[in-house]
Amino acid sequence: MQTPLTRYLAAATLARVSDAGSGVGFVLLARATTGLSRPSLTGALLVTCLTAPHLLGPVLARRLDRARDGRVLIAVVCAVYGVCLIASTLALGRVSLWLVAVPAVLAGICGPLLTGGLSSRLSGMVPPGERSQRRALGFDSLSYGLSGTAGPALVAALASVTDARVSMLVLGACAVLAGVLVRTLPGGGGAVPAGEVPSVWHTLRLIVTTGPLRRVTYATMATAxxxxxxxxxxxxxxxxxxxxPDTAALLTAAFGLGYLLGSLVVTARPLLGEPERLVTAMAALVGAGYVVSALAPGFAVALVAFTLLGALNAPLFTATLAARQRYSPAGARAQVFVSMAALKVGAASAGTAAAGAATGWGARPLLLTGAALIVATAGVMVLDRRGRPTGGPVLMMDDEARHAGSPSCEGQGR
Known part of the structure; x- marks a missing residue:
């Protein structure tokens, strides 16, 4: 018999498989489509159409915070994402490129609700006890690990056996099926009154001015x-x-395997305790993991070290999810989840670009630089927190934020 958590794991994994695989899929599809004058540029453009609209995620997340039944909105968004992915896939090479880009942009706008938006609804699907809540977050972390590995692998495998267009159609179908499964999940409560839902701007201000949210946010970005x-x-x-180089690339697979193993551990044995302290401790451990990876004397040891590094990242991510859940006011939970996820994605993209520009330094200095950044950030968190006790969940907002959703501000942050 399926439990709500297993249904959630299936729905979240399917949705995120589609999201994680679509970027690789568009690149492969553009290369395989005849008649394109610049296939690499076309693939990059379509990937940008999927990723750039994530900046609009908090706007759609505000709709989720105000929704009477969040399942309906997320289910619709999953279906729209899948249909738009299918539309772009079928259109590429047959119509003008801008007609291909339009549904890709619409899919990109939907993307944040497949990730942070879906995570924000999880707390209402399980009992309120700390152990059950943290176990649920372990399932969420597991869904990210599974999809991050399975999405690109599924695309590559199907593209090699059939063709890239079929692989993208399968990803679209996965998103639609995820929407069907989301509709079967527990409701997780009713709508938050409009007057208690702040605007997007006030939610961003809330993240900056609320100590625990601010500290967890910059720790998340530093590790990303x-x-x-x-x-x-x-x-x-x-x-x-x-x-x-192709053998060295296996280190990435070792990192992913470690993340999956770490997710399984925090699902079986949930992390307990105050979330911000957990984030600080786990960030320090991740920094140590980068040092160990940088000091590996040979490839076999490096494989083990990267596996350990991936395993340490799983409880860190779970702790950041717990922090978002604990410190977010009910009226802005989806916006906080999506906004922090967007900042993490942006930081990860910046890290990719920076590493690409600095590969001349060598891998060991890059790993040690990452370690120094993360450990220093953990230290800054401790100093920032000193004299400012965390307390419990954020239940109150300042007067400005409290009235952000009042009729006079209704048009803000749609």
Whole structure:
């Protein structure tokens, strides 16, 4: 018999498989489509159409905070994402490129609700006890790990067996099926009164001015910077480890395997305790993991070290989810989840770009730089927190934020 958590895991994994695989899929599809004058540029453009609209995520998340039944909105968004992905896939090479880009942009706008938006609804689907809530977040972390590995792998496998267009159609179908499954999940409460839902601007201000949210946000971004560079660093590590680049790329797979294993551990044995302290402790451990990876004397040891590094990132991510859940006011929970996720994605993208520009340094200095950044951030969190006790969940907002959703501000942050 299926439990709500297993249904959630299935729905979230399917939705996020579609989201994680679509970027790779568009690149492969553009290369395989005849008649395109610049296939690489076309693929990059379509990936940008999927990723850039994530900046609008908080606007759609505000709708989710105000929704009477969040399942309906997320289910519709999943279906729209899948249909738009299918439309762009079928249109590429047959119509003008801007007609292909329009549904891709619409899919990109929907993307944040497949990730942070879906996570924000999880707390209402399980009992309120700390252990059950943290176990549910372990399932959520597991869905990210599964989809991050399975999405690109599914696209690559289907593209090699059939063709890239079929792989993209399958991803679209996964998103539609995810929407069907989301509709079967527990409701998780009714709508938040409009007067208690702040505007997007006030939610961003809330993240900055609320100590625990601010500290967890900059810790999340600091760990995402080197995290986004893992694939670049892994390939560059081949020179130091005296292995070919394609062999060194296996370090990325080891990192992903470690993340999956770590997610399974925090699902079986949930992290308990105050979330911000957990984030600080886990960030310090992740920083130590980068140091161990940088000091690996050979490829075999590096494989183990990258596996450990991935395993440490799973409880760190789970702790950040717990922090978002604990410190977000009910009227802005989806906006906080989506906004922090968007900042993390942006930091990871910046890390990828920075590592690509600095590969001449070598992999070991890049790993040690990432370690120094993360450990320093953990130290800053401790100093920032000193004299400012965290307390319990954020239940109150300042007067300005409290009235952000009043009729006079109704048009803000749609």
């Amino acid at each position: 910077l080197p995290g986004g560079a893992i694939a670049v660093i892994a390939v560059a590590y081949g020179d130091d480890l005296r292995v070919p």
